[in-house]
Amino acid sequence: MTDAPPADLDRLRAAVRVLPPAAVLTHHTAAMLYGFGVVPADALHVTVPAGTSLPQRRGIAAHGAVLPFADVRDVLGLRCLGPARCAVDLARQLGRLDALAVLDAALRVGACTAEDLADEVARHDGLRGVRQARDLVPLADPRARCRQESHLRLVLRDGLLPAPEPQLAVRDDKGRVHCHVDLGYAEERVGVVYAGDSHLDQPRHNWLETRGWRMRYFTDADLYADPEQLVQTVRAALYHPR
Structure with missing residues (x-):
């Protein structure tokens, strides 16, 4: 499911040990683990439930959840938000070109389906950037190769x-x-x-x-x-x- 080198996985596992227990991997980091990390990031991206203090650590980009964690999965021993949620979060927050590239890649590797993405966008209604995600999800195509x-x-x-x-x-x-x-x-x-x-x-x-x-x-x-x-x-x- 992931092309991450063993050294990167070891780094992730070490970082997770210092995070709040409820924290999960999201955004670029989870996308990499699911196999559609076409937009790299240096920081480790995590999301914590609403009301939880954001961890303040170097190299960690912490996000506070607005929506509940409806889908949390174990990927190589690491807790990640579901792939559709991660893809849509990125589609809301990245630039338009990279947002489509992430959606295409998520479909290409089979991490989620077009229906999964459409359902997830509906759950994000009213959140910042959802208009862009809603526009791009119908355009996503698994045949894009890069x-x-x-x-x-x-x-x-x-x-x-x-x-x-x-x-x-x-x-x-x-x-x-x-x-x-x-x-x-x-x-x-x-x-x-x-x-x-x-x-x-x-x-x-x-x-x-x-x-x-x-x-x-x-x-x-x-x-x-x-x-x-x-x-x-x-x-x-x-x-x-x-």
């Missing part, structure tokens, strides 16, 4: 473009799946790829081009420094075919 791909998909959506299909399967003339495109528009034959995490090699790129696909590749600089130009590039490929 944090940047989630970011790229949301940038396109926020740029008022049609939603691309993650990991779109492209078939050859015999109907067999030849390759997958990170983000694809099947009807328009436009592929959008985060170049920093692309699994498309040059032969596959050439194969797609010979079949009328227009492939557009983007780096971190495109995605984070000039997202408006990124959107314009994809829009041109969609609506101004060669």
